[in-house]
Amino acid sequence: MPPKPITVQRRIVARSRLFQVEAVSLRFANGVEAEYERLTPGAGSAGAVLIVPILEGDTVLLVREYAAGTDRYELGLPKGRIEQDEEPLSAAARELREEVGYAAARLTPLRSLTLAPGYLAHQTQVVLAEQLYPDSLEGDEPEALEVVSWPLSDLAGLLTCEELTEARTIAALFMVREYRLS
Amino acid sequence: MPPKPITVQRRIVARSRLFQVEAVSLRFANGVEAEYERLTPGAGSAGAVLIVPILEGDTVLLVREYAAGTDRYELGLPKGRIEQDEEPLSAAARELREEVGYAAARLTPLRSLTLAPGYLAHQTQVVLAEQLYPDSLEGDEPEALEVVSWPLSDLAGLLTCEELTEARTIAALFMVREYRLS
Structure with a gap:
């Protein structure tokens, strides 16, 4: 090289x-x-977290949310900005409570992903969230997000949803399925 | 909804x-x-293509290329802009010749991916390229790209490469492995 x-x-x-x-x-x-x-x-930006929340057995929790970039509702894993001076796992715990209404007794950082390394410096930390229990926190979303649960064993079925398009979400779902099988 | x-x-x-x-x-x-x-x-932009070139058996071809966004060399699938008035499959065929030096007798569009639908309108079409034969085309890269081949059956090993971070590449590799097994 x-x-x-x-x-x-x-x-x-x-x-x-x-x-x-x-x-x-x-x-x-x-x-x-x-x-x-x-x-x-910009100033104060420390990247993002993407959370893969697993509820019992193999149920994964996703959110359906309006996305301003594509101007439509998108189905994807919960995610959000890491605030300044915030640890990635704290950001994941906060977003999980805000977006899906759960806390996790076990958070495992899996991998950092880039989106388009040719022109974006942006990094997203993927965090697996397990041993969930109900615990919500008020977020800053303009409308309530719809939480959608799906068996990870039927990932092929989930991928047929037209609203699921985000590369980060698809990569993270496959990675977690692989991680949990290994 | x-x-x-x-x-x-x-x-x-x-x-x-x-x-x-x-x-x-x-x-x-x-x-x-x-x-x-x-x-x-911007004007004249029609999205991007990401190509999954499969050479014989299950060897996938990737490229190692300097990425200005993250300011480091990244390992990923070949990709590029769809030019104005260009069909996605034509763009895939062109990028494949420019970046890895092959043409494909069989191109299959698999799925369109978004990167960060919350703030990017950007779409990437994933194209599977099979039945490859050597056929190169001069690209506009400032330096020659290094082509890296890897058995798709060892995707777990490929994912341990620190230079492989791009969510689109990881999602596309899993999708193609799934597609070829089904």
């Missing part, structure tokens, strides 16, 4: 309340220079 | 060469209003 390209120049070219776009000029080991744009986390 | 929220206002708040941020005010069915920001594809 060649050494990493050298950053020749970098500057912020666009900024909004939540996003920041950085333009970077890179020089590769072979001397070729190229321009890239990447989204960098 | 409640009816979709109504868009009260929307406007572009930031724009760069590749990205465009739209701020939207939405009114939910329960009357609550909320503000969102989402990244919308």
Whole structure:
């Protein structure tokens, strides 16, 4: 593998309340220079958590929520931002209470995922939540989320739902099924 | 499921060469209003394709490529933008030739994935590529990509690679393993 390209120049070219776009000029080991744009986390952003809550046997809990990016309702695993100075497992515990109304006696960090490493710095920590008990916390969602339960043994059936499209959710469900079988 | 929220206002708040941020005010069915920001594809963007190339038996071909978003080399399935007026399968065939140097006699669209539907409109079409034969096309990469082959039967081993982090790649590998077993 060649050494990493050298950053020749970098500057912020666009900024909004939540996003920041950085333009970077890179020089590769072979001397070729190229321009890239990447989204960098704004101040106070520490990535996200995605939680796989398992209720008894092999029932997984998902949420149906309006998604502003695709402008439709999406079915996916509960998730949320890690707040500044918050540990990933604390963020997972908080989001689990806010979005599905459960706490977990056992939280296991499984893996960190990227979304589109070519232009997003964003990282998501996948956390398995087991030994659940009812315990809810008021979230900041504009409307109540619908909690959907599904047997993990019928992952093929779940994948036929048109509302389930998120790569992180699909990757995490397969990973947890594999983890629990091993 | 409640009816979709109504868009009260929307406007572009930031724009760069590749990205465009739209701020939207939405009114939910329960009357609550909320503000969102989402990244919308710029002009001429038609999403992306992610290709799962299978060479003989169960060998999958991946590429190791510098990723500007995470600023490190990442191992993932070949992928790329769908150009304007290009069909997803044509884009998959082109990227396959450019990034791994093969053409496929059989291309099967499997599923469309989203990355972060809460704030990204972006869609990626996953395409299975089989019956491969050598046929390369010059790409626009600043340096040659390293092609890595791996038996799909050892997906667990592949997932231990620290350079493999992309949710789309992991989801697509599991989906293809499932698809070929069924």
